[in-house]
Amino acid sequence: MAMKLDNVVPFGRALDEYRQMFCLSGSDLDSGIIGVGDGPASFNAEMFRQGRRVVSVDPLYCFSAAEIARRFDAVVDDIIAQVKATPEDWVWTYHGSPEQLKLNRIRALQFFASDFEAGKSEGRYVLGELPSLAFGDGSFxxxxxxxxxxxxxxxxxxxxxxxxxxxxxxxxxxVRIFPLLTLMRERSPHLEPLIGELESRGFVASVEKVGYELQRGGDEMLRIRRSA
Ligand SMILES: C[S@@+](CC[C@H](N)C(=O)[O-])C[C@H]1O[C@@H](n2cnc3c(N)ncnc32)[C@H](O)[C@@H]1O
Structure with a gap:
């Protein structure tokens, strides 16, 4: 399905946020990683600068970096105003303040934008969308x-x-997924049924506390693997 840029809030997170959201160890970072729905995160670009190769897949990658940046500029102040209007919904231990959050999102976007065209031609940014991804079994x-x-x-x-x-x-x-809350800061209604279904299919699923929290209460990730 073609994505409409007008419906997207292209906010991206940085490598350090990914590290904390997903409890990524050094050996995790050295493994074969795919970021699904990475959008304008600087995770891929920062990893590449460190000599590591990540593949990011997102429907947003049908647009150019300039188009994504224009959309970001059009919405960023409105989003930050919404954040300021709901102070009880946010925890500032990581970003410090809404103003700093804005600067961090700008930095991530600029880092992403500077890497995007080259990364696309190297196959590090791939156009695609869930629920169907064009990669072979066990590629990552x-x-x-x-x-x-x-x-x-x-x-x-x-x-x-x-x-x-x-x-x-x-x-x-x-697979690791973060956060487990909805936009309304409620635990997703899909979480418990999905864990039950995955376990019945022989996967091991665990909800784990992580060291990153911006949405108040959003400090858990879901980890899923095949049982040994
Ligand atoms: C809020 S952004 C998060 C970006 C990045 N993962 C981060 O945390 O900084 C959500 C992303 O999901 C992407 N997305 C939307 N529909 C998708 C789909 N069907 N499959 C994969 N990604 C999708 C959007 O294009 C957008 O880049």
Missing amino acids: QLALCSHFLFLYSAHFSYDFHRASVLEMLRIASE
Whole structure:
């Protein structure tokens, strides 16, 4: 399905945020990683600068970096105003303040934009979307999905979540998803049924506390792997 840029808030996170959201160890970072729904995160670009290769897949990659940056500029102040209007919803231990959050999102976008065209031609940014990904079985060790599944539970059905997670488990040995809250800061209604279904299919799923929290209460990730 073609994505409309007008419907997107292209906010991206940095490598250090990914590290904390997903409890990424040094050996995790050295493994074969795919970021699903990475959008304008600087994770891929920063990893590449460190000599590591990540593949990012997102429907947003049908647009140019300049188009994504224009959309970011059009929405960023409105989003930050919404954040300021709901102070009880946010924890500032990581970013410090809404103003600093804005600067951090600008920095991530600029880093992403500077890497995007070269990374696309190197196959590090790939156009694609859940629930179907054009990669072979077991292509990666780790599939990460930040701020897409569960967060948009009101927009994407349980069946979409189940198909998406099974697809990530097809292409990677382990899947990690963060956060587990919806935009309304409630635990996703899809989480418990999905864990039950994955366990009945022989996967091991665990909800784990992590060291990153911006949405108040959003400090847990889901880890899923095949049972040994
Ligand atoms: C809030 S952004 C998160 C970006 C990045 N993961 C991060 O945490 O910084 C959500 C991303 O999900 C992407 N997305 C939307 N529909 C998708 C789909 N069906 N499959 C994969 N990604 C999708 C959007 O294009 C957007 O880049």
